[in-house]
Structure formats: C-alpha cells, structure tokens
Amino acid sequence: MNRYLKLVNFEFNRIAKVYFVLLAILLISQIAGVIFSSKNYLNETNRMIYEELIPKAEYLSRYGPMSMDQVLSSIWFIGPMALCVALVAFYIFLIWYRDWFGKNTFIYRLLMLPTARLNVFLAKITTILLMTFGFVAFQLILYPIESTILKWMVPKEFRVDLSVHELISSSGFLELNIIFPNSIIEFILNYGAGFVAVTILFTAIMFERSYRIKGILLGIGYSILAVIIFFAPIIIQEFLQRYYLYPSEILIVEVAMGIIVTCCSIWVSNYLLKKKIRI
C-alpha cells in the first residue's frame, strides 16, 4: 500500500507542473470569458436602449437576458475545458511512453523497484483518475465564482441565474451531461465506464510494449474482444429476444460485465508486465 502511494505521488508530481498550469489557464480564461461576455452584453444593451431608444422590456423580449449560457458558448469558456479533456486523453498514452522514450529509459528503474510491478500499472491509472476528477472538481468550484462575477457585472433585471444542471440542459452542449451528470449514481456509472475504457487501453499499450509491431495487432484484437464481451448481454438479447431484460436489469448486468472486463484487463496486464514486457 505504502509502495503504491509512493508511486502515485511520484507519478502525479511528474505531471503536476503541466497540470497546475492548465488549471491556471482554465481559471484565467473562463473568468476573462465571463467579463468579456458581460461587457459585450452591457455595451450592446446600452447602445440599444440609449442610442436606438428601444424600450427595456422590448429589448429583453427580443434579445433575451444575460446568463452563463452565453458565456458557456464562447471559446474562452469551452476552449480550456476541451484542452483539459485533450490533455487527459493524450496523457493516457504518454504516461507509459514517456518512460520508454524519455531522456533515459526510466521504465528500467520503475520495473526494477522492489515491489509488485502491478503497482506501477495501478499508480498510473490512479494518476489518470486523479487528474480527471481534479478537473471536474476545479470546474465545479469555478462555476459559482464565475456566476458571482456575472452577478456583480449585470444588473438583476437583465440577468438569469442558472445552476450547473440548468445551464447544461438549456445550452446546446448536452455532452457536458456526461462530464457533470445529474445524480451521483450517474456520476459513478459514467466515470466507472471511463475507468473500464482506460484499463482496456492500458492493456492494449502493454501488448504493444511486449510484442511491439505484432503487439499493436494483439492490442487492437484485445480491445475489440473486451468491447464485445462488455456489450455481450445486449448483443445476445438483440439476437434472441429484444427487450427481454428490463433496463434496470441491463444496467446491473452491464455493471457486472464492466467489473469482469476490468479484472481481465488488469490480470492480463499484470501477466504481460511480469513476463513479457520489453525494455
């Protein structure tokens, strides 16, 4: 356990600088976005009401009030979020390959540590999880701050205050529901599915690192197999009798399949790390 924690700490510290810089970009860019969007809205409102002499009520009904919705659709807001997602997606691969292709083959030292090699694998996947949840948490902390800035800048009659859920359901970015689901159960399910996917990817990387060119094919083969096994209950049901299981039963079966696939992936990775990995 102690070894594992040390490794997690070590892995996290290796990306920490980049990570915190990205958090800072998220903070600055989004707050700038709130300020710019509000300024724009206010300038436009002033121009319309004082220069074009449109009555306030008519202006509101024609152009609508200001809300975080308008901020969300600007590149200042959604851009850095996309950057964070991209970083995590990219780092899933880089977290392994940097150890082989870095200045000195660092993997050599990692694998020589007097601890189970699986701990290296688990520490890396924990780091990916920490990064992901860290972004989500940071965004959730940022949102009330941004809302407050909007409140300071735009007077109440020109403004609609939205909670995170209201913002997502009223915006066009319904994909954000995957990142910030409505309930804690959906949160666990979504990120659980993400975890399964990352273990499959890691296993594919292990295949590649063990057998190189041949390993790429093995890795792809393993990934396809894992996905088929994961969706097997649904596929079988399509062929035998549609809608045989109730949705809640499918969910339970799928959770079980997710656990099975994850265990298989970790077991295969463990075997490859122990016996087949090449440095």
Place this chain on the structure above:
Amino acid sequence: MNKYWKLIIIGIVIILSIGTFYIKSALTVSKYPEFVIEKQSGDESEVDNVVINGNYYARSTIGESLTLTSNGSKYKSEQSFLKQLDGYGGIASIRQLKEKHRNFMRGKSGSPDHFYEDEHYLVYGEVDYQVNSLSPRDFRFSISVLDKVEDKTNSFEIDVPDVKELDYMNVDDVQMMDGKLKIFTKNVTGGNEAVHLYSLDIASEKIVDHKEVISNEGLLENQSGQIMILSETNPMQKHQNVLFEKSVIEDVEQSEGYYVSEEVSSELVAYNLETDESHPIALPEKIHASEQRTMFDDSTIYFVEESPNDVVVTPYLLNEGIKGEFKFTLRDSKNNDASVEESKTITINNGKVYAVTMMMDAKKAAVLVVGSLKTGKTLYTGEIIPKDPLKDEIDSSLYVTDIQIN
C-alpha cells in the same frame, strides 16, 4: 508526510467539491414547487384514480416532468434512478401490468391494443416480421397467454397465412371468445388498408379461421382506402363490438402537377364478434365523425367536441342511437376565459369523462372536470394549483401532457 502534500490537497479538493455539488443538487430537486388538485365542488373520491402527467417550466428554459395525483405531485428527478430507467410516465395500464406480471411482460410491446385481460387470462398478440431491403417479410404471430388462475404461461409463434402481396400489417385489437383468440389486424396491400380477423385456437396453437372483415371496394385509380380502429376507452377489456372508421382518400391534381390528398368519404363500421358480421353505422346529420374526437367502449361511441370553455360529449349507443348531449364547463375560480388555441386533454373511462385544461400559470389555474356520461351531471370540478405560492410567478407554468385513469 510532507512530500505527499499535492496528493492530499487534490484529494481533499475532489472529495469536497464533487461531494458538495451532488449533495446540493440532491437538495435543490425538492425546491421545485409542489402542485395539488384542489376541489371546487363535487365528490373528492372521483379523482382518486386520476393520474395527470405534465411538465413544469420555470424561466421558460427549465423543464422538469412531473406526475400529479390526488396525493400531490412527484417530479421525475425525485424518483430513484432505477425506477426512472424502467419507465417513468408512459401508459399507466402497461406500467401496472409490468408491476403485476413482471416476467410475463418481458419483451412485450408497450401498446395496450396488443393485450387482452379478463379475470382468468392475460393475452398478448403481436405480429413480428423481418425487414429486408425490399419489404417486410416472414410475418409471424407471436402469442403469449397467461393463465392467471393456474399461473401458467404459454407462448408460441405461428406464421401468418396469405401474406404474399402484403406491404405491412399491425395488430389493432386482441380479443378472446370461447377459448379462441381473435386478432384484428390492419393489412396494407398496395397502399390500400383492410381489416383482417384471425381466429386462433389456443389449445392447439393453430389458426382456425382467417377472413377479411372490412375493406374499401370499388376504388378509383387515384383513390386509396384508409381504415382506422376507433380508440377504445379500455382496449384490453372484453367487448362484443369493434369499431372502425373507413375513409377514401383521393389525390386531386392542383396546378403544375402538384397533388393534394383529400378525403372524399368516411363512415363508421361496427364489427360484431358474436354474430361475426359487420354493418355500417348510419350517423345522424348533426354528427360528422371525422371532425370530432371519438372514443368507443363496447356499446357506446362518444363524440367529443371542444370549445374554449366547454367540452361537449354526445354518447351514441349502437342499438339505440344518440342518447343526450352533455356539456361540461371548464372555468377556473377566477372566471378567466380560456384562450381559443388552448386545447384540453380529455379521456373517457367507465362512463365518465375526464377533461383538464392544458396550462397553468400565474394568471390562471388548470381546471379538471369529471362528468357522468349517463346523467350528464358534473361530478367534480377542481383546479391544479401550486401548494405554496410560486416564487418566480411570472415565468413559471405547468403544461399537462396527458391524463390517465388507473
């Protein structure tokens, strides 16, 4: 310990932030206003079995669906996640069947037309087919019979006979009579619709009879026939008659080669299951079936007509003709006129009509009326109102999507 500070901080931040976010959002759900049905006059027990589905909107952007009964309102998000998955809303009678006969209902469609239920049996009949690139083929009846007394299920499949020319078919109604299953289907051949009746013997699992019972004959080249089953107040219940509306559609050429479809004739046809005969229903002058909503329960057709503040129901008994004309007024306690474009949601069950106006907002309440279709008396009037006064009055509203009787 010191060297772990980054990990510790990020761990705490994650747990606190995501934790409070979900605790807070769990608490805000109950912040939506609760709605109640408040009695104005009549007998409160009349609305005990009424279920009203609707959507609540605040600030015109946020919509949340809810169910309203005499016990108050319940929002979708207040239901447990698993319950939401297995179907919140939907058709009440199907949902009840799923709760009562969970295993029997596996893989069954959600249409009450495909079911038949009496004290002894619950029967399901549907047509399965394979869709290939040209047309659907390989039509099969898929039948399930649940003997509720002995708790036995019998499921089987039979090929549908004589399907060579068939484009498409679907089941309109399932009935049972003397141990035989009667399945009414709408069969579409070359754009023309016809109603067929298949009789199946349950014990031997065989089709014992098949005939075309209603069709459009003598159609011209630019005409096509349409046949629709009249919506039944309770499609699952046993009934002697099945009613269809038969109409002829004609393509009329407009200028420059455009065609417009026009209905040239329509009539109601009743099929009597006991005598195995169909006969047209000669409706009195003042009722024109196609312009009104019609509902049917075994021996009575109800013609429903609405105006902004009223619902007028004319029952027509198959063997006696028109029996009265009953007018029920929907007006809220502030005596607001309903707007012309606002429609009502109306259902008929057990000789009673249930009508509810579709919208409630700060200015006016939605009105619910229950009326007897035997005496024409208004049995109950009530209003859907928020339990506590709404906070953002101006922008909040409740829209009724449907009303069902349990």
